[in-house]
Amino acid sequence: MLTLAKERAEDWWEVEALYDLCFAPGRMALSSYRLREGVEPIAELCVTARDADGILAGAVRNWPVCIGGAHVAILLGPIAVHPTRQGEGVGGLLMQRCLNRATELGWQRVMLVGDAPYYARFGFRKLDGVEMPPPTNPDRVLGQALVDRAWDGVGGTVSRCDGDCNPD
Secondary structure, three states: OOEEEEOOHHHHHHHHHHHHHHOOHHHHHOHHHHHHOOOOOOHHHOEEEEOOOOOEEEEEEEEEEEEOOOEEEEEEEEEEEOHHHOOOOHHHHHHHHHHHHHHHOOOOEEEEEOOHHHHHHHOOEEOOOEEOOOOOOHHHEEEEEOOOOOOOOOOEEEEEOOOOOOOO
16 A cells, blocks of 8 residues: 655655666756756655555656747656566556646646657657757657647747746
8 A cells, every 4th residue: 555645845855865776877967857957846746655654665756847938848757666666556656646636737738758658558649849958869758738739739949947837
């Protein structure tokens, strides 16, 4: 039995340790991390999964980004599951919580950088015309519309969300 909850301030370093464990040491050099620098994550979409003993099994954080200078989206991730809990559906639970909550909050679109075959089961597809900063492989830039046609006409370079980052 897992409990999903909004990440608390006191969870920050434990979640960071999980990310260090799950991802390569160079994770901070990825283009997605450049988009997060100096931008607060979307607090309502930062979620932890803990077991009955309070041990962290997984976590996900989400940030706002701007696309083509005109459209706001959620940049989902990083999402991580402790190696001892992988294969139990923890990542799927975190993903569904984020997508459901983002919809409730009025967000229109969400994107991530990841493996299309894995994320397709959550409704993600390759985004044509949406460009992450290099060196991101364009085949790994995926998105999902949280409302009908939310990605229609949306294109351009993904950049940091420095201004009004409310759902558009």
